Amino acid sequence: MSAKGLLEKQRTYFRSGATKPVAFRIHQLETLKKILTEHEGELISAVYKDFKKPELEAYATEIGILHDEISYAIKKLRKWVKPNRVRGTLINFPSSNFTVAEPYGAVLIIAPWNYPIQLALLPMVGAIAAGNTVVIKPSELSPNTSAVLKNIADAWYKEEFVAVIEGGVEVNQDLLAQDFDYIFFTGSTRVGKIVMEAASKHLTPVTLELGGKSPCIVDGTAKIKTAGKRIAWGKFINAGQTCVAPDYLLVHSSVKDELLKELKKSISEFYGVNPKLSPDYARIINQDHFQRLRSYLEDVKVYYGGRYKEEECYLEPTIVTDIEKDAAVMEEEIFGPILPVIVFDSIADAMHIVNSKPKPLALYLFTENSTTERLVLKECSFGGGAVNDVVSYLGNRHLPFGGVGNSGMGVYHGKSSFDTFSHTKSIMRKPTWLDIPFRYAPYKGKLKWIKRILK
Structure with missing residues (x-):
């Protein structure tokens, strides 16, 4: 039909x-x-x-x-x-x-x-x-x-x-x-x-x-061990093919090295030293998406991962650092298991990066500082998100899920x-037992009363 x-x-x-x-x-x-x-x-x-x-x-x-x-x-x-x-x-x-x-x-x-x-x-x-x-x-x-x-x-x-x-x-x-x-x-x-x-x-x-490029911000006060585990889970579930997965990571310079180590540790705990052999790690949907993702690795520094097998559409969990502003991986939503890491020195710098891009579907913030939390949630526009967690907020049926702007x-x-x-x-249901004539013409002398009612 x-x-x-x-x-x-x-x-x-x-x-x-x-x-x-x-x-x-x-x-x-x-x-x-x-x-x-x-x-x-x-x-x-x-x-x-x-x-x-x-x-x-x-x-x-x-x-x-x-x-x-x-x-x-x-x-x-x-x-x-x-x-x-x-x-x-x-x-x-x-x-x-x-x-x-x-x-x-x-x-x-x-x-x-x-x-x-x-x-x-x-x-x-x-x-x-x-x-x-x-x-x-x-x-x-x-x-x-x-x-x-x-x-x-x-x-x-x-x-x-x-x-x-x-x-x-x-x-x-x-x-x-x-x-x-x-x-x-x-x-x-x-x-x-x-x-x-x-x-x-x-x-x-x-x-x-x-969708869009959903950022994940980790400030200097965050609980890094917990942040690393939760970010790695949310980024690499479904091989990163999740619209609300953290698309890129903004991390304070004081905790960058520690967070990278925790991310690496978590990936190994989840999927083993060779994720290709893990029954818990998905594949890229097809060759077109695989080739798009592989191209992102050509102009970046791979901190962890990067191995792939083209015929199986396999790309292992990958972390990339030292990202240039014009790098292809920062232009469009990644939608795959590649996590770019960008360092910032002040929360204002991090928010500037977020707000310079189209409004994302999700934003995640890891912090123990309530002032930072209030500032980011107030100044950054996004569809929804979480503080000290990623992705799982969409499992709460009491939270409306959706985007804003380009997302x-x-x-x-x-x-x-x-x-x-x-x-x-x-x-509106109006009874007929009372019909106040005030609204009908002629209108002479009624304007001042209308103004009193409607002001």
Whole structure:
């Protein structure tokens, strides 16, 4: 079926009202939870085939987080859908006022390859909870996972409610040419601009979950042993192919040597002396990304790592130092297991480096100084982040997740996912037993009273 035909079919189904009852939504969320349980092994196997993602990482970052999100939505949905009463104003006295969460209709979710299960299905949780129909376009760069998601959708869902469409750039272009009611995109800033341009032709609202060069600042007061372990974990999980991974490290000159030693030590503890032999270390998704990453090593000083095996898309955890300002590794988001280290002497210098670049998706700060913490959080703009930790903040469903500026727009996770896929409809209910004539013409002598009311 063509993208246009599928959209028309989903829109007809939505307009029938089938997706709106709360009982239907909860049943569909329960079904999704059942799907994850019954197909867990198949899904984990698929992401391993795509880029050797370790089983624990696959479960924790792909499936486990989905179970948590679904359970929370099921528990809270009846509360979320209730009308929300708001205060009235004197100018509209007497009246009762409330807002209602209304589903958009037929929504499109375009997912990336790096977390191909989570980033396809977690937005779907919010879309179903809000009462929409869903078309999912998985990434063609993770073909095994894409195929499994397609097979699951075909087996469990009617395509007028949930459909998965596979394909490359041409399929994306065809989908974006359609008049969907909402588009949710996760991917690069470059492609995000294309999505937004396509959506603008239909005035379709969008959520863009992008990325950018997320900095990690370590000042002179930080607990270096803990910082080294947490940074190494967050940077090299999924072989660095995480949108909120620390992209580059800013470290105070007084603790640089100590931190580098702790990073090196942590990498060896996690993956052994030869990470290539570790069952816990993933691979780069394909040759194009591998060659891009390898090129970054041509003009930098490798402090640790740097070994690779091209035919296996293997690049070991790598730390590079003495970075020049115009080095290629500092131009675009790295999205791989290379960590540039830049030294600073004052927190002002570190913040200048951060603020000279487009606003990142995440920022991390390791410090024991509350004044430094307040200063960085106040002066640096970023989507979200953590103090004395990395990455794991996105596992808190109570924290809205999203970017700002070049790193994206809109948020999701938890209640925010429901809100993202809902239009907030405002209603005022006015009684007829009282009709104050003040608002009607003629207006003579009324202006001074209007000014008193509205000032």
